[in-house]
Amino acid sequence: MKRLVLIVGWARNDDPRQAMALGLWRHLADTDPWAYQRYITLLAHSPDHLAGLDGARLEALAAAALPTEGARRQLDLDLVVDIRDRLPRIGAPTLVVGASRDQVIPVAHARELHAGIAGSRYAELDSGHNVLLEQPEKLAGLIRDFLD
Numbered sequence: 001m002k003r004l005v006l007i008v009g010w011a012r013n014d015d016p017r018q019a020m021a022l023g024l025w026r027h028l029a030d031t032d033p034w035a036y037q038r039y040i041t042l043l044a045h046s047p048d049h050l051a052g053l054d055g056a057r058l059e060a061l062a063a064a065a066l067p068t069e070g071a072r073r074q075l076d077l078d079l080v081v082d083i084r085d086r087l088p089r090i091g092a093p094t095l096v097v098g099a100s101r102d103q104v105i106p107v108a109h110a111r112e113l114h115a116g117i118a119g120s121r122y123a124e125l126d127s128g129h130n131v132l133l134e135q136p137e138k139l140a141g142l143i144r145d146f147l148d
Contacts, residue, residue: 010109029067046101046128087116094120104129
């Protein structure tokens with residue numbers, strides 16, 4: 001049986017704060033790669049996670065955030081997405097994972113996804129948007145439990 005796992009997702013972008021954050025991120029991708037890298041690093045990680053890194057590790061994390069064409073296309077889509085009408089059509093067993101410290105996509109959006117997908121399961125991690133780096137073991141455990 002096919003299953004769906006949605007991690008720090010959202011169904012719409014009519015949130016002015018979110019649109020401003022994503023719009024600035026997109027603008028920086030075209031105008032200032034250095035600022036782009038630092039902005040998204042600060043936005044995508046919780047303050048506690050970043051505070052636990054030394055300067056070299058923090059710089060390496062920022063340097064990995066490249067404004068590629070794929071990232072630009074993703075941001076263009078992020079700025080206009082609205083799939084709320086499609087959520088009720090999802091029939092696969094679904095796990096929705098939110099991140100309580102997400103500054104890119106506020107956790108209320110993950111909760112909205114869960115509410116819009118009948119029978120979905122919901123879990124929330126104490127993390128920023130980049131839950132894959134901040135809470136990899138906990139995320140893997142949630143997914144493993146869901147798939148089992």
